[in-house]
Amino acid sequence: MLTEQVIIDRQKCTGCGVCTAICPDRAITLVDGRAEYTRPGCLLCGHCRAVCPADAVVLPGEPLQLGLVSMTEKMEAVAPGKTNGPELVALMRSRRSCRKYRQQAVPLEALVDLVKIGTTAPSGTNSQGWNFIILPVREDLLVLGEMVAGYYRRLNRLAANPLVRWLAKCTSGDSLGLYYRNYFASVAEALREWDEEGKDRLFHGATAAILVTGRKDASCPAEDALLATQNILLAAHAMGLGSCLIGFAVEAMRRMPAMKEKMAIPPSEEIYSVIALGVPAVTYYRLAGRRVVTPRILRPASGK
Ligand SMILES: Cc1cc2nc3c(=O)[nH]c(=O)nc-3n(C[C@H](O)[C@H](O)[C@H](O)COP(=O)(O)O)c2cc1C
Known part of the structure; x- marks a missing residue:
């Protein structure tokens, strides 16, 4: 849990001022040539600690390690451009x-x-x-699944009724109609498979x-x-x-x-x-394709 105080060790601080420049909350100022935490209640984002070349900044209580057990944690920050x-x-x-x-x-x-x-x-x-x-x-997913199925059973009952779709459109827009056109049939099929065949779609x-x-x-x-x-x-x-x-x-x-x-x-x-x-039961041999996008490149300062 984060505490409310950033502590700067005056003995270690060299007064380089990097932390004062980087702080998004302007919570650190140089006092007599040393960094001082002058505005408590900052974001506690930890940038000051991350940039301090003298390791003079402490955010008490903040765990440095995530404590991962399924992989070895690397504790060195990766510099821009230095990753694969x-x-x-x-x-x-x-x-x-x-x-x-x-x-x-x-x-x-x-x-x-x-x-x-x-x-x-x-x-x-x-x-x-x-x-x-x-x-x-898995059994607990099935409990959640059954509740989700209950919701869609009710929604499909409503959406199947043209009068309800029309009334909904008049009062609150066409979202029920949209659902009916795009999802009703496939949800009905998935519900049938869930109920009758125990298939989990x-x-x-x-x-x-x-x-x-x-x-x-x-x-x-x-x-x-x-x-x-x-x-x-x-x-x-x-x-x-x-x-x-x-x-x-x-x-x-x-x-x-x-x-x-x-x-x-x-x-x-x-x-x-x-x-x-x-644990996946399929292997993919090829990468995902995506539609080609054309970003809008603007130069408003040049009037374009
Ligand atoms: C907000 C969101 C909701 C999604 N919901 C479902 C879902 O209910 N069932 C499902 O099988 N996939 C769902 N997907 C997965 C998308 O279908 C999938 O991301 C998309 O087809 C691209 O394929 P990819 O993730 O394999 O690259 C969802 C994805 C997003 C982003």
């Missing part, structure tokens, strides 16, 4: 949504590691207002899940949670795990407070992602 770019891009392109898993469970320690890795993401005003719920056991047979929530009073809870989520997806791939975001479950949980309650998500938090995880 091609490897990184290949990792990003090789992460695919996994829709076929082995029955093998994911060790709880690996899931806890993924959460810790998630927290290395940036967050608005360093609020770190995310929270994570781990479901390490929601979590695709994943054996574990991480739910990522954000505190509603954080400055950018959605962005924070989704950035942490992307870290988890990439790290999962690096750890030999498959993952898949389950937007259908997020949508259902957002609309059903009882589901959030069952998943221990308090009303003060919103759910942003459900990440299905497991």
Whole structure:
């Protein structure tokens, strides 16, 4: 847990002033040739400690190690341009949504590691207002799955009725009509397979899940949670795990407070992602393709 104070060791400080220049909160000033923490209540982002060549800055209570157990932690910061770019891009392109898993469970320690890795993401005003719920056991995913199925059964019943779709369109826009046109048929089929054949087209047979929530009073809870989520997806791939975001479950949980309650998500938090995880049962030999984008390159200063 972060404490509220940054401590600067005057004996070690050489007065170079790098920390004063880098601090986003202007919380550090040079006093008599030494850095001093003059405005408590800063973001506690730790940039001052990271840039100090004399290692004079301490943020008490902040753990330096994540405490990962499924891999060795490297504690040296990687300087810009000093990492393996091609490897990184290949990792990003090789992460695919996994829709076929082995029955093998994911060790709880690996899931806890993924959460810790998630927290290395940036967050608005360093609020770190995310929270994570781990479901390490397949049976518990099925409990969540049954609640999600219940939500879509009700939604499909409503969406199947043209009068309800028309009334909804008149009062609150065409989202029900949109759902009917785009998802109704495939959801009906998936529900039938779930009910009659025990086929899991929601979590695709994943054996574990991480739910990522954000505190509603954080400055950018959605962005924070989704950035942490992307870290988890990439790290999962690096750890030999498959993952898949389950937007259908997020949508259902957002609309059903009882589901959030069952998943221990308090009303003060919103759910942003459900990440299905497991040991992949498929091998991908080729990278992901993406549509070519043409960025809009602007030069407003030159009138273009
Ligand atoms: C917000 C979001 C929600 C998603 N929800 C689901 C889902 O409910 N079920 C599923 O199988 N895939 C889901 N996906 C995965 C996408 O279908 C997938 O990312 C996309 O097809 C690109 O494929 P790739 O992830 O393998 O590169 C979701 C992805 C995102 C970003």
